[in-house]
Amino acid sequence: MKSVLGSAGGRVLLACAVAVISALAVPTGALAAEPEIDPHADGGEGLIDLSAVATPEEIERRRAEIAERVADAGSAAELARLTEIEAAAAIAELDTAISSAQQGLASAAALSAATDDALAAADREEAAATGRARRAERQARDAAVDLFINPPQAKEVLSALSGTVEQEMASTGLLIGRADARLQLSRQTDRARAAAARAARAADEARSAAAAAERSAQEAAAALNSQLELRNIALRQIRTDIAELEAELGSLRLTDDVLAARLYVDAIAAGGSAEPILLPDGTWIPAVNGLPTKADMVQIPGTTLWVHHLIAPEVAAMVEAAFSDGIVLGGSSFRDTNRQIELRRSHCGSSFDAVFNAPSSSCSPPTARPGLSMHERGLAIDFTEGGRTLRRSSAAFAWLSEHAAEYGFFNLPSESWHWSVNGH
Known part of the structure; x- marks a missing residue:
């Protein structure tokens, strides 16, 4: 990976990328406000592979291992x-x-x-x-x-x-x-x-x-x-x-x-919830716990993309690299839980059970339950190319298939437009 998740200059790349992308950015009007195929579907509620997320014990072990190596290297340097x-x-x-x-x-x-x-x-x-x-x-x-x-x-x-x-x-x-x-x-x-x-x-x-x-x-x-x-x-x-x-x-x-950044991203991907609270009048509101907010997001200049600040340098570098190859990437990324609930009502039904309990596969198109979407964490992007939803036959999909992993992004196989930090 490059940048935050794998590049030595990840934390400072964003500032450079902002200036470059600002100069190269296409007019906002060239990006579609809404893709032809609903870009907000997540494709299954199994969005987080818990087996792939390090346990607290594993995190501590890895940190201790690195600390020991640092100490050994320091002793050798002193010697x-x-x-x-x-x-x-x-x-x-x-x-x-x-x-x-x-x-x-x-x-x-x-x-x-x-x-x-x-x-x-x-x-x-x-x-x-x-x-x-x-x-x-x-x-x-x-x-x-x-x-x-x-x-x-x-x-x-x-x-x-x-x-x-x-x-x-x-x-x-x-x-x-x-x-x-x-x-x-x-x-x-x-x-x-x-x-x-x-x-x-x-x-x-x-x-x-x-x-x-x-x-x-x-x-x-x-x-x-x-x-x-x-x-x-x-x-x-x-x-x-x-x-x-x-x-x-x-x-x-x-x-x-x-490692800390990677584990932090993993923790963000695995953490947080949005449980419903029933009100006396029969309506409900989400009780959001531990999910990122808009304040945690950064907009990639020249695009409509708002992503978590930890991965913003990677996204900026990826958009810039694609533009250098003649690919104009856009789309949508972060949305809060209220927006996720609206999509569930639209795609799954308006009842309480349809919004909060129905599996994503019962929705058309498939849409994750509130609190489980990578979009709610700013860790997923529904890409468009020139304002149109990505299809597998598009040049942008081919480019992402070849290069996205270099920037820490992976495709959800059932949705050609949906890319996230863990492929969910």
Whole structure:
């Protein structure tokens, strides 16, 4: 169904339909005041199928079921909201961790730069030490060459060999001094080379440590980014779930509203009565109890139709849809109990028993007893098309047969013109 009995926008459709139908409406004179075949016959007193109307227990059960679903959906939505909060907190922690990792990367970069500086210094020191060693070697070679070219004087040698002890010691000191100089130069060269090697090793170790630190920081950042993406995916799913739950909550509320409207219509269709009261002078008046009144009805603009306000949006939408398809629907709908009594007198007889007790099948045409007609509730319409009573061969009947159920209306099989919310 659409509108009140099955459409999400049922309660607001009437206002739109009024404006559209007012613009599209045919002149009132195009509608017949009275159809050719009496449109007021209801066709049987079994107008209300009580087995199809929910009992109070069933109504309560259905309401409780919907309330439980609403509560469950609300709890799920709240849980999802809490999960979203937790996810947001976790993401904040990840952001902090990533910031720390990025700081680690910066520190590693600084360490790498410092290592490069140290390596450059070591390279410079190695170059300096190598230079010193080479100078020492040159000095040693120069001393050896000088000793070879300018050997000690023969007399010094002779003195060293045959002279006094003092002379011998002087000569020996000269030789030892030259040997010590060569030894010191050799040791200085070895120390410079060792220092250069140590500096190179330290630089290599520093570079390796910096590279390892950088790799570790990058791996940590990649892992954190991966976790963050997973959290973002989870958060998006949570938000999607929340949206779906909120949509379900809205749907459940709408379902509850639609169910309430449907049950209300069912209650109106099943409720109410019109019992006669005999007066002392032999006349009678109806004692109407629980039936809708004209105040409960709404006129569909551009038509002569007055229907119960609960179904007015559906009727307006149906008339509009039919007009869009080239079908002009009109007719009669609500009538009060006094009008129903007048029809019974006309169709069934004027006696008390004929009006209030005779079955509808004894009337010509069949007419429901007072208090039992869907017309008295504003829930039935006797349709006309272009001012003429609907027949099964008419285009309007074909259109209604195809579309009326979409708007919550069903035909009474014995009367092609009579359509109501329950087919009675």
